[in-house]
């Protein structure tokens with residue numbers, strides 16, 4: 001991955017002051033995912049170019065601890081070559097002073113727009129180059145792109161989705177780096193770090209002064225926050241806090257892109273939504289009922305705020321897989337204390353499940369025999385009785401969207417039933433009333449006009465008294 005920044009502002013070597021990197025030296029920086037080098041291919045008074053070269057180790061990325069939420073599971077991937085969100089991390093870590101607009105040696109220059117040209121050797125853009133223009137031209141850049149062939153030796157293989165991108169403008173270096181910092185991850189569909197609350201802060205801080213007015217504001221927010229609706233909404237709300245109220249801007253967006261591009265899988269969205277509710281609630285002791293192979297447990301374990309995490313499932317095979325996923329045998333003693341897996345059935349009252357702040361029940365009830373539902377309700381809402389219950393189940397109406405699913409079929413052969421939105425609402429209201437919980441229902445996934453969202457989430461809170 002190569003990024004070059006050129007200026008013709010004179011003396012051009014002042015670029016070295018702005019970047020805090022001396023033009024005569026080659027410098028190397030160690031990052032979590034590889035190495036970065038900064039050097040100057042040319043440094044004269046007339047013209048000076050700084051280069052940031054990143055060496056990413058794809059094996060490190062998928063191995064052990066560094067893997068985390070990283071979606072590219074293969075050892076063969078494009079990470080070493082394309083401008084990905086790693087570049088943003090490198091900009092922040094290696095060029096942080098410049099990104100933040102600080103320069104004690106040239107305090108005036110740092111605030112002065114100077115002619116700058118930046119070239120990114122390889123930018124992935126699945127939807128085609130138009131997006132590159134649409135993102136950068138409104139910010140005042142002259143944009144040039146050159147599409148790469150897949151392999152120069154075999155032109156018949158056609159083009160890749162990778163472009164060389166050149167941006168030129170008279171602008172301060174800090175502004176330019178800020179634009180790259182936000183917009184490179186927007187182009188990259190495989191963000192490597194977990195997208196959480198602090199990402200909203202980063203986006204809004206780095207977007208200050210330009211994001212609000214950007215015509216693709218919603219696209220930027222949506223992609224930067226990796227299609228996580230609750231965070232997107234938060235970002236839009238905070239960005240437009242002083243504006244006259246507009247109705248649900250993010251929802252109003254066409255949903256197509258999120259579906260057609262590289263969508264975060266529905267299941268990931270669902271887990272993220274449930275995780276967020278648990279986290280926002282401040283729950284510390286949580287149950288994951290019907291935890292399956294432990295995907296939610298894995299997220300919960302990464303968040304130190306959750307002090308006690310218990311996964312329950314009827315299937316020992318699933319629990320074994322969960323134990324593997326969580327590396328239970330390799331956890332430190334302290335981590336090991338935080339997590340426990342229990343084999344049990346949710347349709348029986350179970351004293352082990354008492355005394356928790358919250359319970360997640362993600363895509364489980366539809367696996368229960370309808371006649372066992374009443375037993376499940378009592379076991380959870382009456383006996384275990386946590387303060388907060390977050391429960392998801394498919395919305396049957398949405399099945400019509402999936403052309404591959406024959407009409408009237410359920411999504412999974414183990415599903416005993418799938419509810420419409422009205423059926424789910426009726427059930428949640430009834431359970432809420434009978435056991436004294438207040439209920440709110442939220443869609444999960446892209447909302448279709450007539451059909452709603454693919455998944456539905458109910459949040460039950462134990463009423464006062």
Ligand code: SAH
Pocket residue numbers: 289290291292293294295296312313314315318344345346347361362363364367368
């Ligand atoms: N919550 C997980 C798994 C959903 S699949 C996730 O979202 O990834 C449904 C899970 O419910 C399966 O792991 C299945 O074994 C479990 N399950 C089904 N009936 C159950 C019961 N009566 N008691 C406990 N777990 C049950």
